[in-house]
Amino acid sequence: MKFKDNLPIYLQIEDYIYLQIAQGKLQAGEKLPSVRALALELTVNANTVQRALREMTAKGYIFTKRGEGNFVTTDEGRLEEMKSKLLKQELAAFVSRMEKLGVERENLTGLLASYLDDTREE
Numbered sequence: 001m002k003f004k005d006n007l008p009i010y011l012q013i014e015d016y017i018y019l020q021i022a023q024g025k026l027q028a029g030e031k032l033p034s035v036r037a038l039a040l041e042l043t044v045n046a047n048t049v050q051r052a053l054r055e056m057t058a059k060g061y062i063f064t065k066r067g068e069g070n071f072v073t074t075d076e077g078r079l080e081e082m083k084s085k086l087l088k089q090e091l092a093a094f095v096s097r098m099e100k101l102g103v104e105r106e107n108l109t110g111l112l113a114s115y116l117d118d119t120r121e122e
Contacts, residue, residue, distance in 0.1 A: 001042045009044055013052035016042070018061070021072055022083045032062065032070040 003009050020026045039046040053070055056062045060078050062070050098108055
C-alpha cells in the first residue's frame, strides 16, 4: 500500500479496511487478518495497525473477540452508514478535482451523464 504524506497512516489503514468491507472482500462477521499479518501486508508497524483497529472498534465497524481476533460488525445499518460515508468522500474528491479543472458545479451532472452514455456504447 502506498501511503500519502498528508494523512496519518492509521487513518489510511482504516480507509483501506473500510474499502475492503465496502467492496465485499471482507464480509459482515468475517474475521480480519491478525494485526501482525496486516502490518506485514501493509509494511507498517504493528502498533499503527492496532491503533487503526482500536479506532474502528470505537466507531462500531469492527468488534474484538478476546483470544480470537477482530471481526467485521454484523450490524447491517452500521455497514450501510460506512458505505455511505465512503461514497460521500469519493464524490467530494471528484467534485473538488473537477472544480480545480475549471468545471462549474452546474455542469457536472451533464458532463457525467454524457460520459456515462459514451462509455455505455463501448
